[in-house]
Amino acid sequence: MKFLYYSVIFTFLLAMPVLANEWLDEFDENDLNEAWCKITWRPGDAGSATLDDGKLLINEPGDFGHMIIDGRPLVLRKTPEGDFSISVLIDTDPPAPAVDYWVGLFIIAEDGDHPTLADNFATLSFGGSNGEEKAIIGSIIDGAWNDKGHFDIPEWPVYLKLEKTGDQYTGYSKKKPTDEWAKIGDTWTHAGMAKPELLGLGFLNNWGGAPDLTVIVDYFLLEGENVIPMAVQSTDKLPSAWGHLKTL
Numbered sequence: 376m377k378f379l380y381y382s383v384i385f386t387f388l389l390a391m392p393v394l395a396n397e398w399l400d401e402f403d404e405n406d407l408n409e410a411w412c413k414i415t416w417r418p419g420d421a422g423s424a425t426l427d428d429g430k431l432l433i434n435e436p437g438d439f440g441h442m443i444i445d446g447r448p449l450v451l452r453k454t455p456e457g458d459f460s461i462s463v464l465i466d467t468d469p470p471a472p473a474v475d476y477w478v479g480l481f482i483i484a485e486d487g488d489h490p491t492l493a494d495n496f497a498t499l500s501f502g503g504s505n506g507e508e509k510a511i512i513g514s515i516i517d518g519a520w521n522d523k524g525h526f527d528i529p530e531w532p533v534y535l536k537l538e539k540t541g542d543q544y545t546g547y548s549k550k551k552p553t554d555e556w557a558k559i560g561d562t563w564t565h566a567g568m569a570k571p572e573l574l575g576l577g578f579l580n581n582w583g584g585a586p587d588l589t590v591i592v593d594y595f596l597l598e599g600e601n602v603i604p605m606a607v608q609s610t611d612k613l614p615s616a617w618g619h620l621k622t623l
Contacts, residue, residue: 395459396602400595402431408605413451413573415492422448431592437581441477441520447491449481449577452597459599461574462536464552465501466591471530473502477511477579478590480537482544486572494518497565499537499546500579501528510535511579512546514565524560532593542569 400408407426416422422435435448461480467473479500483492496515503509508530513523529550536547536556542565547556576595581588 395598395600396604398597398602398605400605401429402426402592402594403429407431407450410452410605411450411575412453413449413486415447415449415451415490415577417443417446417448424450429593431590431595433577433590433592435578435581435588435590437476437586437588438583439580440582441580442493443491443580444493445490447493447578449483449492449575451481451483451486451492451573451575451577453486454482454571454574455597455599455601455603457599457601458538458540459574459597459602460536460538461576462534462547462596462598463576464532464534464593465576466532466593467502468589468591472506472508474505475502475583476581476588477502478577478581478588479510479579480535480576481574481579482537482539482568482571483573483575484568484571492573495565495568496571497537497539497544497563497568498579499535499559501531501533501535501548510546510548510559512544512560512563514544514563514568516565516567521563523563526559528559532591539571542566 414424417439425432433448433450463480477500479498482497484495493515494517499512501510508528509525510528511525514521528548534549538545543562544565545562546559548559549556576592
């Protein structure tokens, strides 16, 4: 009987999918992890990125559009090789509904000196015009905005995930950690950005309705076969652990 028991366990383990490596930042230190290698701001450096009570707070005074050429508030790190996904639990102050802003996740082609890093990037952002609760997916491709749609999502705080597979990008959202990820719109192609260099989060725009907007991030998770885990990995927050249980 014991032999049969162990045989079943061994067979189950062999059948398990290969899990991606993960880099999980729960923002529970005094300073940003050193992997966050670049923070960009609007002219005058009026914004701030701080850690407080296990959350990342990105504050921005506002009044700029998504086609700016002189700076965009972003907190960024290097990408791994190959395919990967990034996900967050994210909120804003003032809370939902949105007042003329889009904020969220970014995957960026080049780690250069361009002040907005705007020539090529993919984004999954949430927000909208006055009173909306929307998600937006799309890309800046060679300096031109390619809008792939606006979609209803639950009011924030909300879980967002942006997935890269080759030059294909897909957005997802969910309301609770135990929910299944719901696809946002369709997968889209960003030709020429199969090997981006930066990923992270911040502001697509904030065009005046919320002149003092703070993005509140509970955790940031990077997953992929070539991801190098954080040296000391936190284990006390539910989203990552539950994700592994559901995968199994």
